[in-house]
Amino acid sequence: MNYQKADLPMKNLRVLMLAFSLHFLVNIQAKAQDQVTQVDSLYSQILQEQRLLHIVFPKNYNPASTDKYEILYCLDDITGFITLEWGMLQWEGFIPKNMILVGITNPKPNGVNMRDRDFTPTKTRENTGGATSFLSFIKKELIPYINKKYNGSNDGNVLYGGSLGGLFVIHAFLNDPDLFTSYIAIDPSLWWNDFLLTQTAAGKLDSNKVLRNTLYIAGREGNAYQEMGVAAMDSVLRRKAPKGLDWTCVAYRNETHYSANFKGFWDGLKFSYGGFYASTGGYATSRKITIKPKGGIVLKNVPFSLTCFNLMANRYLHFTTNGTEPTLSSPTLDGDETRISLVRDSKIIVKSIGVRSAYDKQDSASFVVGDTLKAIAEPKKVKQGGLYYTCYQGTWDSFPDLKKSKPVKQGIADKDFDVNKLATDKNFVCILTGYIKIEQAGYYILEMGGGNDHSRVYVNNQKVLGNHFIREEGEMYLLPLQVGFYPFRIEYFHKRGEAGLVPIYLKAEGKEDLAIPVEMLYSDK
Incomplete structure (x- = not known):
């Protein structure tokens, strides 16, 4: 018996939803455990200090390989949500799997707030204004070090930061846009020094007429969008964004200065890899558009x-x-x-x-x-409910000539018919003949998927499927059809040990694909 959702008691429904949620969280946690984390450090001659790095490697990272890995540089430690979200984004296929995450920690030696020191472009008080030196450290010391030790790539890298880190991201983008392919700034503190970066942004952008970057800026809706300086930067970019810069500014609703980072990291990385997504899930390597x-x-x-x-x-x-x-x-x-x-x-x-x-x-x-394929009037003595089938068995390697063969089974392929049960241990051919009835004129897509490598479909005695089958993709064909009946023929050929045959699908414009229902099929036998 089939149960509808409404038939389930509310208590049972809650239990099912909870079980699903727990399964999802456990699964995500398992994916996160595929990652390998390493602590490293680098002494900077430019900053005159040792800098601690937290590095997360993707699944199947091979240090001996010559493959190059794109690097996501985070201007904070990467414990917590960043590592989890990064792993989820990779697993789902939003970003490539050949990517390393590098977190640049910000300790407070002798009470000095190194975020204030390193991320601010001008000196407005003690221990501020070090952004130029910090950018030089990243460019001349950190990136070469990561590239050499961990096979980092010079292309495709991402810089992410929030708050003052977001301010630094904008500073880096305006002053050295070619250093990273993508820049992600979440609720950036663009108010710094009376909105200095916004005031200088137009001139910086004018000096870069053509870029090939992405820039993702997220702020908070309402007064915060103005007060943080995001609205003003948005206005500058609308007027001055160079050709080739793929950018956006978004305003999040009902978020705090900190919580915006949860959404911003996720959305920013998806945006940074715009055009990449074609997911099959689970760290898939085969990415196609179809x-x-x-x-x-x-x-x-x-x-x-x-x-x-x-x-x-x-x-x-x-x-x-x-x-x-x-x-x-x-x-x-x-x-x-x-x-x-x-x-x-x-x-x-x-x-x-x-x-x-x-x-x-x-x-x-x-x-x-x-031209539209011409339909015929309803044939005499046709019966609704399925095509007439004949089944043949043999040891053929390719589609056989059946003129001298005798069918081992025959009958009507009704709603209970299963072509895969005709023979499980032998090669066989199943021919289904009859008519398909079209109730509404228009374009129709006929489609057959995996398992039908050697099968063929005919409409009006014209072969429409079976000429260009691609394994794992199948084959499809568009036809303009009239209202009425069409002679229809399916020739299934199955080899022992290969994938099972699947139904032929039909898609009318504006509707979903569906396996051709027997109600559309007629037989005159």
């Missing part, structure tokens, strides 16, 4: 929907319809699904373009401009 449909027949000047999933698709997914490679000047998709019209046979290319070209991804689809 156009849907991959090809088919379209009507001249009749728009169809093109889907290509990625986070913030309308910001990072660029496309062309003439077969040329997209650039930043190419149009972007309108979210995950875009309406496109064609006037001639075309190859569409979609490319995810972020500031880190190493992670750019693209996919293509080819379409033929043609």
